[in-house]
Amino acid sequence: MTEAADLTALAPRGVTLLGCGKMGGAMLEGWLASGLPPASVTVLDPNPSDRLKALAGEGLKLNPERLGEADVCILAVKPQMMGEAAPKVAGLAAGGTLYVSIAAGTPISAFERLFGEGAAIVRAMPNTPAAVGRGITALIGNARVSEAQMEAAETLLAAVGETVRLEDESQMDAVTALSGSGPAYVFHLIEAMEAAGVAAGLPQDLAARLARVTVQGAGELARLSPEDPAQLRVNVTSPGGTTAAALSVLMAEGEGLTELATRAVAAAAARSRELAG
Numbered sequence: 500m501t502e503a504a505d506l507t508a509l510a511p512r513g514v515t516l517l518g519c520g521k522m523g524g525a526m527l528e529g530w531l532a533s534g535l536p537p538a539s540v541t542v543l544d545p546n547p548s549d550r551l552k553a554l555a556g557e558g559l560k561l562n563p564e565r566l567g568e569a570d571v572c573i574l575a576v577k578p579q580m581m582g583e584a585a586p587k588v589a590g591l592a593a594g595g596t597l598y599v600s601i602a603a604g605t606p607i608s609a610f611e612r613l614f615g616e617g618a619a620i621v622r623a624m625p626n627t628p629a630a631v632g633r634g635i636t637a638l639i640g641n642a643r644v645s646e647a648q649m650e651a652a653e654t655l656l657a658a659v660g661e662t663v664r665l666e667d668e669s670q671m672d673a674v675t676a677l678s679g680s681g682p683a684y685v686f687h688l689i690e691a692m693e694a695a696g697v698a699a700g701l702p703q704d705l706a707a708r709l710a711r712v713t714v715q716g717a718g719e720l721a722r723l724s725p726e727d728p729a730q731l732r733v734n735v736t737s738p739g740g741t742t743a744a745a746l747s748v749l750m751a752e753g754e755g756l757t758e759l760a761t762r763a764v765a766a767a768a769a770r771s772r773e774l775a776g
């Protein structure tokens with residue numbers, strides 16, 4: 500995370516989490532690590548993990564019969580489950596709860612239909628490095644969201660990484676395609692490098708280690724260095740050397756990695772638009 504998130508202001512009325520799977524669970528861990536007491540969190544999930552059950556022993560409210568108040572309700576079920584799950588938290592709207600949806604594709608207008616035109620709704624797109632406090636979340640709110648509520652949403656998401664405000668909801672499909680889905684592209688790059696190392700004659704475990712640590716190190720260097728990625732690439736590339744040979748393939752005019760990434764991101768953005776229904 501970039502700066503310490505102070506969640507104490509949210510403690511009295513608390514946070515309700517609808518759906519606590521991979522993303523919901525990662526956010527919950529960040530909130531707890533940032534000092535939100537388990538007793539300030541309510542989770543609704545029909546398939547609670549052992550970790551959630553253990554937290555229930557520390558005061559977290561797990562699948563209560565009646566929902567209490569909440570400052571913020573995070574909607575973290577699959578888009579396909581939202582229609583069935585969201586009515587469970589619709590009653591919170593009357594108490595001025597801010598809804599924050601992280602569902603891919605689902606537009607703010609869908610939640611306005613579910614919770615009423617007066618409901619304050621933020622649409623956000625995090626990513627799975629949130630699980631290690633290194634995510635990035637893009638956010639945009641509807642006209643009902645006050646500046647204080649926007650800051651509360653940002654504070655919650657800053658507990659698991661960086662945050663950025665969008666100017667327009669139409670940017671969300673491309674954001675989802677780039678940073679929401681993006682970790683999968685990087686993991687696949689690790690897989691591809693490992694396979695390429697094996698094809699070049701290395702044992703599997705050595706290739707796996709070299710690929711994983713190379714991607715980690717390059718990512719960390721890109722994060723910490725004042726130089727941009729293009730210069731960092733040049734720094735690796737001796738004229739007439741091995742990297743130049745590889746880049747002649749990866750940067751081939753019209754059929755290189757940029758074209759492939761552009762097609763992949765376009766496919767993800769198109770799917771995000773389809774999920775809007």
Ligand SMILES: NC(=O)c1ccc[n+]([C@@H]2O[C@H](COP(=O)([O-])OP(=O)(O)OC[C@H]3O[C@@H](n4cnc5c(N)ncnc54)[C@H](O)[C@@H]3O)[C@@H](O)[C@H]2O)c1
Binds near residue numbers: 517520523624
């Ligand atoms: N995984 C990602 O990389 C990622 C990134 C950004 C956004 N998202 C979005 O986050 C949301 C959750 O994705 P995920 O990967 O955590 O999925 P997941 O399947 O890991 O988690 C979904 C959770 O919802 C629960 N659930 C199902 N029906 C429910 C209901 N009726 N009421 C309450 N809970 C219910 C499930 O038991 C599960 O724990 C999706 O909308 C997805 O688009 C995911």
